[in-house]
Amino acid sequence: MKLYKLLLFLFLVTAGSAAFAQSSAQLKRKKEALQREIELLQKNLNKTASSKKLTLGEIRTLNAKISLMQNKIGVINSEIKNLDGQIHENTNTVHNLQGQLAQLKKEYAGMIRFAQRNRNAYDKMMFIFAAKDFNQAYKRIKYLQQFGQYRKKQADYIMGTEKNLNYKIVILDKSLKEKSNLLKEQENEKQKLGKNKSEQSVFLNQISKQEKQFSKDIAARKKQQAVIDRNIRDAIQREIALARKKAEEEERLAAAKAKAENKVAPVVKAKTSTSLLNATPEAAKLSSAFENNRGSLPWPVSQGSITEHFGRHKVGEANIDQNGVKIETSEGANVRAVFNGKVSTIRNSLGKYFVIIRHGEYFTIYQNLASVSVSVGETVSTKQSIGVVGTSDDTPELDFQIWRNTSPQNPEAWISK
CATH class of the missing domain: 2.70.70.10 (Glucose Permease (Domain IIA))
Incomplete structure (x- = not known):
């Protein structure tokens, strides 16, 4: 039953990670698409920047660019939120796996001690021949066989759990680094947004000065x-x-x-x-x-x-x-x-x-x-x-x-x- 629960836990963790990976990939594609749009608008703005006369097209372009930048920051926030959830989930997974590993090692140590006490072939034979009847003797033989198989399985589970634990620790470290990079990117985008909003204010002041021509x-x-x-x-x-x-x-x-x-x-x-x-x-x-x-x-x-x-x-x-x-x-x-x-x-x-x-x-x-x-x-x-x-x-x-x-x-x- 313990092994069944462990396998179920590992399955749920894997399924959760796959769902996160899919969501993260979608957000990344959306962010890249927004960046392409921002770059296109900036390219067009650079072409019209040499003109002293403020045009309606420039205003529309700058307003659209600011809106896209705000959307991009929103996507980055969603990425960070996703990562926070994944980091929390992976931290819990690491703690659970550490607990499972400690329990498996404890049980395995008990089996090893039992096997040491009963390693003599004579003791095993005495255990079998001390049975009351043939059925009990058969069951004792099967028990010894199953005990050996179970011990081997426990060793395999310990190795698998250790491997999964190490993998989750690597993923956790990667997520923490990715979050750090996203926070830097977010700060960078906020600075760019602030600069563009300042440019927007200049445009609005320019509109006020050219109101008559602009209205015309x-x-x-x-x-x-x-x-x-x-x-x-x-x-x-x-x-x-x-x-x-x-x-x-x-x-x-x-x-x-x-x-x-x-x-x-x-x-x-x-x-x-x-x-x-x-x-x-x-x-x-x-x-x-x-x-x-x-x-x-x-x-x-x-x-x-x-x-x-x-x-x-x-x-x-x-x-x-x-x-x-x-x-x-x-x-x-x-x-x-x-x-x-x-x-x-x-x-x-x-x-x-x-x-x-x-x-x-x-x-x-x-x-x-x-x-x-x-x-x-x-x-x-x-x-x-x-x-x-x-x-x-x-x-x-x-x-x-x-x-x-x-x-x-x-x-x-x-x-x-």
């Missing part, structure tokens, strides 16, 4: 965006209108056929935008597949960071409505389709392109492209390149949107985390 720039941007948003909405409305026209033509032909055959014309129900866009089995299937991938769609660029979020928010004193998200990426990055679909619209608006891809009743919009590599009516697949990202305020960024019929959705709820 934001107003111009809102005006330009309103033109593009109107073009996007008109393009989607046109898709719905074409689907309605097609449905009405099919209804007209069905009514004419019924009349020619002296049959009652089928009852026509009012068509919604959803039913029109999902009128064919293929379109309905595509809509369903798109919905089923909510939260796991790939990003429209291979590397990037969200610098402006969906919905209404403030920049300085100005309110901005954003129908999608702005993703800052590397210069000349390829823009990719996030799902299978058909290119429904390509338009040049204010010197930059936007592409609309239809996925049944859903539409994905890729705005601020410098060039386009697909054509209207072309069927595209997931992650297929559709063009090259353009720049805004000298910053390479993509405005990415997802619409359901004529309602914009929050892309962050659809793309993978």
